[in-house]
Amino acid sequence: MNWLTNAVLPKIQALVGREMPDNLWHKCPACGQMIFHADLATNHRVCSECDHHMRLPPMERLKLLFDGGLVEPIELGKPAIDPLKFRDRKRYSDRLREAQSKTGRNDAIVVAHGTIEGNAAVVAAFDFDFMGGSMGSSVGEGLVRAAKLAETQDAALIIVPSSGGARMQEGILSLMQMPRTVAAVERFKETGRPFVVLLTDPTTGGVTASFAMLGDLHISEPGAIIGFAGQRVIQETIREQLPEGFQKAEYLLEHGMVDAVVHRHKLKQTLGGLLGLLMDPEPKADVVKLDPASETPASKPVEANASAPMSSADRVEQNEASKKSKA
Amino acid sequence: MRHFLDFEKPIADLEGKIEELRHLTGSDELNIDEEVEKLQIKMERQLRATYQKLTAWQKVQVARHPDRPHANAVIDHLIDDFNPLAGDRGFAEDLAMVGGIGRFRGRSVVVIGTEKGATTADRVKRNFGMARPEGYRKARRLMEMADRFKLPILTFVDTAGAYPGVDAEARGQAEAIAKAIETCLNVRVPLIASIIGEGGSGGAVAIAAGNRVLMFEHAVYSVISPEGCASILWRSAEFAKDAAEALKITAQDLQKLGVIDRIVPEPVGGAHRDRTTALDALGDAISEELGALASTEGGQLRAERRDKFLEMGAA
Numbered sequence: 001m002n003w004l005t006n007a008v009l010p011k012i013q014a015l016v017g018r019e020m021p022d023n024l025w026h027k028c029p030a031c032g033q034m035i036f037h038a039d040l041a042t043n044h045r046v047c048s049e050c051d052h053h054m055r056l057p058p059m060e061r062l063k064l065l066f067d068g069g070l071v072e073p074i075e076l077g078k079p080a081i082d083p084l085k086f087r088d089r090k091r092y093s094d095r096l097r098e099a100q101s102k103t104g105r106n107d108a109i110v111v112a113h114g115t116i117e118g119n120a121a122v123v124a125a126f127d128f129d130f131m132g133g134s135m136g137s138s139v140g141e142g143l144v145r146a147a148k149l150a151e152t153q154d155a156a157l158i159i160v161p162s163s164g165g166a167r168m169q170e171g172i173l174s175l176m177q178m179p180r181t182v183a184a185v186e187r188f189k190e191t192g193r194p195f196v197v198l199l200t201d202p203t204t205g206g207v208t209a210s211f212a213m214l215g216d217l218h219i220s221e222p223g224a225i226i227g228f229a230g231q232r233v234i235q236e237t238i239r240e241q242l243p244e245g246f247q248k249a250e251y252l253l254e255h256g257m258v259d260a261v262v263h264r265h266k267l268k269q270t271l272g273g274l275l276g277l278l279m280d281p282e283p284k285a286d287v288v289k290l291d292p293a294s295e296t297p298a299s300k301p302v303e304a305n306a307s308a309p310m311s312s313a314d315r316v317e318q319n320e321a322s323k324k325s326k327a
Numbered sequence: 328m329r330h331f332l333d334f335e336k337p338i339a340d341l342e343g344k345i346e347e348l349r350h351l352t353g354s355d356e357l358n359i360d361e362e363v364e365k366l367q368i369k370m371e372r373q374l375r376a377t378y379q380k381l382t383a384w385q386k387v388q389v390a391r392h393p394d395r396p397h398a399n400a401v402i403d404h405l406i407d408d409f410n411p412l413a414g415d416r417g418f419a420e421d422l423a424m425v426g427g428i429g430r431f432r433g434r435s436v437v438v439i440g441t442e443k444g445a446t447t448a449d450r451v452k453r454n455f456g457m458a459r460p461e462g463y464r465k466a467r468r469l470m471e472m473a474d475r476f477k478l479p480i481l482t483f484v485d486t487a488g489a490y491p492g493v494d495a496e497a498r499g500q501a502e503a504i505a506k507a508i509e510t511c512l513n514v515r516v517p518l519i520a521s522i523i524g525e526g527g528s529g530g531a532v533a534i535a536a537g538n539r540v541l542m543f544e545h546a547v548y549s550v551i552s553p554e555g556c557a558s559i560l561w562r563s564a565e566f567a568k569d570a571a572e573a574l575k576i577t578a579q580d581l582q583k584l585g586v587i588d589r590i591v592p593e594p595v596g597g598a599h600r601d602r603t604t605a606l607d608a609l610g611d612a613i614s615e616e617l618g619a620l621a622s623t624e625g626g627q628l629r630a631e632r633r634d635k636f637l638e639m640g641a642a
């Protein structure tokens with residue numbers, strides 16, 4: 001295979017004195033670098049050599065985002081099995097069972113709640129390893145529940161797609177998940193809370209063409225493929241070379257579809273900052289330093305300076321405080 | 328090296344002399360310090376005299392001064408935790424139109440501005456501050472976001488105008504500007520517009536139909552550039568000076584006409600000579616205006632804004 005597996009691994013195995021499982025080493029699909037699994041995990045699956053962002057399984061994604069890595073998933077129940085009795089080379093019901101035993105979850109979505117930099121949030125993360133993260137009725141159900149939960153908890157809704165699109169094996173019912181999820185996020189948005197889409201690799205087909213393009217904010221990871229039609233389909237249709245970087249996050253940024261491309265290591269901080277700006281717009285009480293020498297009594301209620309027009313003394317102090325915080 | 332405008336020649340000469348003297352080290356025949364101080368006082372007097380009676384055409388030069396603080400400089404100075412947001416969600420990210428969310432003196436706000444660019448490369452990238460339809464559509468999207476989350480909107484206008492190009496026309500430049508104005512007038516949050524440099528016609532008013540319109544002391548705001556007006560009405564761009572006077576484009580004239588609400592003073596010699604003082608004054612003015620609107624309910628803000636523009640030019 002290569003020098004590492006041929007030469008180094010046997011030596012390590014000899015040293016350790018037992019069989020080393022192959023999956024201790026990961027090869028970066030972008031640059032070919034072999035990375036030790038523990039290093040990859042600490043780096044949140046970003047290649048230390050070329051910065052390539054590999055796919056992040058949903059539980060790791062949630063741990064990365066929530067404060068203290070605390071993830072509280074909600075129970076989503078068993079999906080309706082195979083409504084169309086669909087069968088291609090395999091039965092859909094068999095594919096489902098296989099995916100369930102491979103991933104240990106009922107379908108391609110995990111919904112959890114917690115806080116991100118102190119802001120209440122419900123996050124729904126797709127699992128690409130479950131049938132390519134495809135969206136069927138049960139994924140749709142997960143998204144509807146996530147939106148409802150965010151509403152009841154007065155939290156932000158964050159959806160993290162990683163999906164090939166609609167689940168063909170559910171036929172027209174999977175197509176109907178497009179309007180269903182749009183209805184869910186629109187009902188949520190009417191409550192005035194932020195809906196953020198965190199676009200990860202890949203976000204394609206009916207998933208992109210529904211809830212994923214309706215966020216108040218669209219944040220993407222670098223290099224993520226985001227688009228509607230698959231590249232092979234497009235190439236076969238137009239019979240032309242596709243442009244450099246076509247359908248990558250950076251291409252979408254240039255074409256006005258995403259607000260920002262953010263490195264995975266800065267994701268939690270950026271997302272938290274944005275949620276704070278949207279959910280907590282009033283000036284923070286602790287910005288105003290109460291000066292015992294000023295005429296402002298220290299017992300002055302906090303709300304007074306949060307909603308009333310600021311006095312000039314407050315303004316100067318706040319201004320200075322904000323300058324300091326910038327420096 | 329400071330960039331001097333034509334009419335600043337006497338000031339430039341004095342500053343040149345001061346520099347020369349400062350480099351004359353080791354010569355004790357002259358009391359250099361004393362001489363420098365004398366010249367300094369003379370120069371400041373000259374600067375004050377010049378800037379106290381700038382003509383409209385001179386103000387056009389000042390407003391277009393390459394060192395004048397542009398929208399990004401204003402944002403850097405006034406907005407904390409600024410998160411730039413990109414894109415019209417339709418066609419492109421227009422770098423001539425900057426925008427995002429951040430905190431102005433503690434409070435979350437949506438910020439929108441036309442940006443001419445700081446360096447040559449930056450200016451090219453930003454199309455010299457002339458936005459295309461996607462820029463105005465992005466502005467509109469951000470205003471709608473502000474409306475949704477009840478965040479005040481601060482806009483900073485500095486543009487020669489909307490981009491006049493075939494591509495811009497093909498994608499509906501006029502429609503994009505019209506919708507942006509409509510959105511300015513429809514939002515139920517305070518909208519405070521500041522003309523910080525050049526307020527070039529439709530490309531400016533697209534983001535400036537606000538509850539309050541502020542203007543820097545030496546900024547200009549006009550329906551057409553003096554050069555453009557001169558070449559049409561005087562049949563020669565050489566009459567730009569006359570056109571500048573005739574058009575009434577200075578902050579002082581516009582306040583008399585009721586088009587703007589407040590003039591923000593600039594330091595002696597213009598905002599480009601002392602950005603910090605200029606931008607602090609702008610921040611204080613915005614803060615006061617925002618404070619005055621803080622307790623007004625959304626529907627009322629909208630109604631007042633509409634009434635204000637219904638009165639523009641009314642008999």
Ligand SMILES: [Zn+2]
Pocket residue numbers: 028029030031032033047048049050051052
């Ligand atoms: Zn790599």
